[in-house]
Amino acid sequence: MNNKDSNKTEQMELFSKLVSQIPMLIYVLDKHWNFKLSEGAALSKIGLKPGEVVGKSARELYKDNTNIISSLDQAYKGIDTSSILKLDDLYLEHYIAPYYNKNNEIDGVVGAAIDVTNRLKSEDELQKTRELQNAILESVPGMIYMYNDLGELLFWNKWHETMTGYNKEELYLKKFTDWFENDEQSLAAINQGLQDMKTKGFGETEAYLECKDKTKIPLYFTARLFKLDGKDYFVGMGVDISNRVAAENKLKVLNHTLEEKVIERTQELSDANIELSEVNQELTAMNEEMQAMNEELSNSNEKMIKMQNFLVESEKMASLGGLVAGVAHEINTPIGIGMTASTHLQDMVNDLLELNKERPLTSEDIIPYLEDIDKATHMIYKNLNRAATLIKSFKQLSVDQSAEPKRLFDLCEYTNEVLLSLSPSMKKTKIKINTICKEPVMINGYPGSLAQVITNLVMNSLKHGYLAEQKGIITIEINRKDPMIEIVYKDDGVGIDNDIIDKIFEPFFTTNRSNGGTGLGLSIIYSIITQQYKGSIKCDSEKGKGVKFTIYIKEDII
């Protein structure tokens, strides 16, 4: 063996060693598809030993594997092929090429196969992972993006396209800031987010993104910084927050409306308050006015009371004056007549005394005088009696309360007793008296004064109401009319003329002076009822229809 040959053998050995160490196989087929060489560590994976198939036909061995046969066919036609060959669980990357003889004719085929099972598996897994990642990326309800350090878009998901309306070509290398070109506020927010990302590694912000159709969508953006091959990138996502922003805006509007309403209500309230305080002021002013008026009124009231008292006093004085004048006038007549009669009597007595000085008086001297003396003394008696009656009645006018003790008595029973005492007078007439009392009527007062009231009324009926022999009925009805007691006195006599009815209670008013009437009876009744019994009396009458006195008195007088 020469050097050249030994070198060749050494090279072949080295080659065989190398091939047996790396995970590949190589083979050579002659132009009849028979294996001339079959080497390599990968052979063991297909169950062959190096050189085992040498001399065997590949067509025969792989007749069931159309891939191999068709690839070999191509090679025999002069075409290089490479394909992934699957043998059981094994994946081989299979390269086949023809080789040529000196005449440039295809003399056979060389093939090499590398075991790529692991690589393909990991590639497969990688693919699956990518698919999974893609599925995840596409399922995220927001846009996902990756920008380079120049802020150019490199990667994005489908959502990004759908949301913005831009297609792949338009999106590729689109600048991040382009989305917010005419929106200073959004741009400022985005820059702040990017700043945070640069300093803290992560940034987030909210901004309005302008889509292709110029609509603006509010988005929540995130951005995370990462380095790849020494270059800066950032990835992140943008989530549509339209609903939230719309809800917030609604809330804002609602809040605003509420605020407006509150302001409105507050204004209304303060208006109402102002109105109220104005009304209040008016009221206060009115009150002050009223107070002033009240003061004036109470002043004038005081004045009035003073005036009234003064008037009452002067009235009293006047009526007292009238009364005194009346009394003087009334008493003057009987006293005058009495004086004249007594002077006449004295004259006669003086005449007799003078005659007696001359001679002793005889019965002839005295008898003519006696008649005159009798007349004079009678006249004196009659007129003195008249004066005495007047004075007695006048005394009663001033209702002397201390004259009799106050006591509790039944007015009905007492009235009947008084009427009984009047029965001698009644017997001389054809007049009957009825008393109507449904129940005892107790009074705490002075019975004597009431006896006088009843007596005077009855006597007036007898004197003024009926002609002699005229029949008549007097009724006295006593009833309790809380808090007073009512006495209704009626007769069915001639009644009282309308012209004089207003005067009948005046002292000394009488239509019967000629028959000895003083005109004090009713005025005494009036004093008793109004002053002593703190009550009232009124008279209703018409000529020819009798009289009716309605009296009210207190049941308990002080």
Ligand SMILES: Nc1ncnc2c1ncn2[C@@H]1O[C@H](COP(=O)(O)OP(=O)(O)OP(=O)(O)O)[C@@H](O)[C@H]1O
């Ligand atoms: N029952 C009566 N019917 C008709 N007239 C009456 C009746 N009672 C009173 N008078 C009228 O009222 C007048 C006043 O009555 P009053 O009792 O005051 O005085 P008088 O009876 O005339 O006098 P006196 O009471 O002194 O006898 C009477 O004069 C009479 O005209």
Ligand SMILES: [Mg+2]
């Ligand atoms: Mg009388």
